Every structure is written in structure tokens, then in C-alpha cells.
Amino acid sequence: MRSLLQGKSGVGKAEYLKTHWQDELPVAEIKKSNEELAAMTGADAKWPRTALLSAIAVQEALATHKDSIQNLRTGFFSANTVGGMDLTEQVYKDFINDTIEPEFSNIVNHECGAVTELVAKHFGLNDFNTTISTACSSSANSIMMAAQMINNGMLDVAIAGGADSMSKFTLNGFNTLQILDKEPCQPFDNNRRGLNLGEGAGYVLLMSEKAMQQCGATAICVVSGYANANDAYHQTASSPDGIGNKMAMSHALKKAGLQPKDIDYINLHGTGTANNDSSEGKAVEAIFEGCIPKASSTKGFTGHTLGAAGGVEAVFSTLSIRDGVVFPNLRWATQMEDINWQVVTELQTGQDIRNVLSNSFGFGGNCSSLIFSKC
């Protein structure tokens, strides 16, 4: 939060990820070793880094309610895209060359679901755990499902969001797509060059009203709207007009029973790629015609944390409501030519933020929007 208020970006040179691209491609890395991360929650440093990051954020999300939710049906909805790839890629060569036996522990948690389960077990979350993987929209979808299950009375409490760590696999994959910025990224700038990858984890704690009473909890906001749509245009690119983006935003508004003018802040997906920001920008323009709310991408701070992004930005959306702040869209310099509105570039405080829309779009055409409303 302090970094967000001070405009301090996490983008810089990779120190812990060992890659050929260390000097060329900046990333938003958590500046701690796996051992240091593990020590923060009493986890095992041999876990995949994604699980270590996840555990820290889950611990924060549970905070004071760890004990009070004991007798309630609690779900853990965690998304990720990378699973245990950070470890697998270290031993894969040995494994296929038949020298694996001593290092099997490094691939045993390769699956995305394994990451969720390590963390669930660590915190004794046994009632319902699930893992969603829809690329960059993954953790927005876990929040959506958690809200649905609580609304349906299937659960009382949910910890929902996601995590993803840096891996050579992802960095090289995005690099082949030629959408990585060699400088710190400039989302929604006319001269943007691409995205920076980031790592992190973010979860929100959701409760039914009954559970809140039982725990003596007070809510900052509610998940009032959600929607998931598919662009059905291209496996990795967004349609020029953002068909899926528009559908996700308008369906979420409908679900929340809100009009476009009711939204006070949009936490944009805003990766910094030419394609995303243009499609998203036009989609926002179409949905919010004449009443464009304050909007910013926080990826200038965090980089694109992929499967964690929806969770991390849900936390930012919640903080925006709680503290009445709008976070700046870092490093913005030039107005985009193809849209007629502008992002917020300076921190705004003392705002009455009642409804926040958070966008998460990804590969496979997956588009998700969440709306958080002040209680």
C-alpha cells in the first residue's frame, strides 16, 4: 500500500530469476529468496515459489479471522497459471535423461492444483478447495465462483484470488510473442511498448452475512457484480473493439444492478501492450460513453502478475474503496490516439469511491470483470 501511495514501482532487474534475459527484460519481482518467503509463513522453502507467495497473501487475508472461521464452511479458491514450473524447469533436462530419481520432489508439485493444495493444507482449509486457470483472468474468476457459492449458501466463508511466480518458461513464452517491454512499461500511453511480467499473490476474504455476524467482522465492500465472457477472436490477441471486454463489463454492471455512471473507479487490465490497451480503451469508451469514470492500470507498479493479477487488483480495488484513493497510472506521458479519454496519472485521495470495476482479460479470449461496492 505504501508503494502505491508513494508511486513506487516494483519493476526492475531480475535478481532471483536466473535467465538469459536478466539484463534485457525488466520484471516486477518480489525481492526475497524462496527461503525468506517460506520463513514468513512457516512454509517449506522447497515448495514452488507460487505456493510460497500464495501462503503469504492467504495469511494476510485471513489475518484476525483465522480462528473465528474455524466452525464455518470455508472455501479456498486459488488461481494460478504456472504451477510448479519454476522447479520443473530446473530439473526437466535431468528428468527426461533418466537421472531424475533423486530430484523427483522438484516435479511432484508441478500441477497448478498442487500449489493450491499445499497452501490449503498449511492453513487447514479442507472444506472446498479449487484451482482455476484461465490465463491472465484466472483469479478474477476464482473470486466470481467464491461469491456465487456463498450466495448459494454452499459456503459461509471464502478466501479467493490467486498467485503466480516468475519462471523462465513464462518469461521466454511472452518474449516469443514480442510483447515484453525492455523498459518499465507505460500502460495506456500512446508510445507503449509492451508489458513487464510480475509475480505476486492477492486474495480477498469473503463472508456471508451470517458468517460476518458470527465472526464479528465488518465488511469493506461486497462483490456486487461479476461476469465472464469470451472474445472468441484469437488465442492470444484481443479483438480490435474489445467484444469480450465490453460483454464482461456490461454483464457485470447488469449483475450488480448498476448504471455506467455509478462506477467511480476502474482498475483497468491495462497491461501496456499495444493490443490490450487499445481494445480495452475502446471497450471502456463504448460502455461508459459520456461518463467515463476515473481509471488507471496498476500494472506499472506490479507488472503483469498473470494468474495473480485479478486477485492483486481486487485487493487494490478494496483499498480504493476503504481509503477513498485512486491509484495513479504510472509513467503515462502521451495521450493514446485511438481513445478519447485519459487515465488518472496522479494519486487522488479523499475520494468517495463507492463502486469499483476491475478488469482481467487473458489468453484464450477470457475476459472477466468484477464490481466491488462499498457497504
Place this chain on the structure above:
Amino acid sequence: MSGEFLLTKPDYSTHVLSCVEPEYKEYIPVMQLRRMSKIVRRGVVAAKTAMQNAGIEKPDALSIGTAYGCLQDTESFLGKMIEQEEQMLTPTAFIQSTHNTVGGQIALLAGCNGHNLTYVHRGHSFEHAMINAALYLGEHPGENILVGGIDELTENSIKALQIAGLITKEHLATDDVINGSNDATVGGEGAAFFSVTQQPLSGRYIRIRALDIFKEYDEAAALQKVKRFADNHKDIEIDLFLSGRNGDKKYLQFYNSVRTEIYPLVADAQFKFCCGEYPVAGSFALAMLFECLEQKGCVPEFMELAHPTGEIKNVVLVNNFGSYYSCWLLELAV
């Protein structure tokens, strides 16, 4: 499913059961087909077949379960990245390595702009996709959602699963899987899709009356949970107990107890010897039951172990993939 599959008892001696590949050209344009890995082709064709059978051109939504995702493309990119020391890589395999590739491809080919989710929660991936379908239909009554289970085997995943003690290192024969008590079982893979609605679209359908899932390391505790499931639905007369037994001695006692203590008098069939063990094998079991519908509510003779019966209506499917258990109560409507 099509052709000769499931008409006769399979006869093998193997450690894995691979997919029977259809003629993909009949379903997918050759240009697109060339870029698709095994799991993507299978998923797309299974989805198209399900849509065809249900008379749907475009699903309203999609919900897919896959534990391992697109292994072939993941390994292809990973292998090259290591071999070429992060140089001169091309994007195709990376693009198709993401877990939601099949969901994205189906949406693309069918022009489906609707809700589209992929669950990757190990042995419950398919079941979670089905729970999501129920949540979706609850909010969108009258719509249809395509639900699928997909997973593929690769040479290296077989090796890993053998080290993990899941897939047998020795060859097993069909009857070893049906009746044996082995250290592990035959591995499997597959793709199965279903069009799911709140109201039946045609005369023949399977109604999911209940689905209970749980994770349990202790077999005795798992048995108690199945008992509770049975108790909750004891007013429904069960015609068939379809079990996920697979000849792995670790789960033999569990399935024997479910049979003798909970469903002692009903017909008893199993399906894993037809598809092998894989995380979303529950989707195969459902698909197999559709074959039974085609055969007017009868289970192929070779699948029934005891108390054979004629027409079946209510089925209890109890399945497990390691510590991931699921109990389905299904009604076959012929």
C-alpha cells in the same frame, strides 16, 4: 464415442490405454488441425460431437476440467527453451501450453462469446467444472453449457506417474485391472464433453440428481462419507453401482466395502478397465453411461460383475483418483 468402442470387452496387456483417435479431418479444417496438439484436437472433436448429439450449434457457455493441461505443448516449449538456452524460440507451443487452450479453441471455432472457465484442480477438475455449470445455469436458466473433462498422457508424464506409484511399471492384462490386486494400475487419457441444461433438450438424457465430492487419505473415512451420501438418498432405488475400481490394491478394500456394505444387491459394474486411470476419468464414466442409453438402458454384459439386471434407471457412480473421491447419483432417461 463411435464405432466399435465399448461393443466388446477390451483385450490388452499394457501399462497405458491411449485414446482411439478419430479422423480429425472430418471435424476440423486441415489448416487449423496442423497446429493443434493431441489434447486440443480431442477436446475440440469431443465438444463438437456433444454439441451435435444435443442439436446445438453454439453453446451458451463452457466449463472444462483438466488436471495436467496441455502437456505436449508445455513440454515442447520447455524442452526447446532448455536445449536452445532461451534462444530462437517460437511462440506456437507456448500459446497452446496454457491450461485454457481447449476452452479458447472451442469458443473460437464455435463463435461462443459466453462464460468460459477451466478448472485445474487435480482429481476433482471435472467435478468442479460440473459444479460451475450448476452455478452458471442457476443464474442463467434456459441456457446450455458445454462441460468437458480432458487430459493427455505424454512419454514423460507416464514416467512421472510411474515414479509416483499411480501407473504400473509392469504390463497388466484386462482381467488384472478388473479383478486384480496390483501395486498400481494402467494409465489413461481422454476427452469427454456434455451439453448440460436445466431442462432436457431431447428424450434421452442423464439427470444429475446429486454430486458429492471429498478429499480423503483414509479409506475407512472415505467409506463413511459414501455411506452418508447413500443415506441422504436412500429413498431412491438404485439399479446400478458403477465403480471406479482399477485393480490397484490401495483402493480394493474401499470398493469392496462400498459394494458389500452399501449396495450389496444391485448390479455392479466398473469402467476403468476401458479407459485407464486419469484425473478426469469421471467424465469417461458419464460418457459410458450415454452409451448405455444408446443400448436402451442396459450395461454391456462384459461390464457387469454381479447381479446383472435388465433396464437400469438410477445409477450411483463412485469414483476416485487417489485421494479425490466423487459420488454421483444419476438417473438415465431413455
